[in-house]
Amino acid sequence: MKIVVVGKGGAGKTTTSAVLARSLGRRGARVVALDCDTNPNLGLSLGVGDSETERLLTLRDLLDEGEAEHAPTFGDILDRYGADAPDGVRLAAITRIENPEPG
Ligand SMILES: Nc1ncnc2c1ncn2[C@@H]1O[C@H](COP(=O)(O)OP(=O)(O)OP(=O)(O)O)[C@@H](O)[C@H]1O
């Protein structure tokens, strides 16, 4: 299942995304949370902390500027550029996925 949260500025997207992700994680679902916001702060709402949230943003900036190598598969994206959040959620901050694998 894929859930996309969109809406106006300040509508509650980040809060809703974090509650959804952690609630599903607590129920045993394997949850991957992707923060595609221009100012990604989902890490703060998920509870990974300031420095880890900042680290993910820095990694994404390096990728966007061509100063880091893109991961060849989605699993590699999560391994290299992700962070563990509470309740088993795996978080990554991304701009886009190029040449996605089927599924
Ligand atoms: N269900 C809710 N009830 C009351 N307040 C809420 C609710 N959801 C979010 N908020 C509050 O509204 C504010 C904006 O929430 P949030 O940051 O999640 O919105 P956002 O859509 O991600 O904003 P942005 O567009 O800036 O990324 C925060 O102060 C948050 O605590």
Ligand SMILES: [Mg+2]
């Ligand atoms: Mg937000």
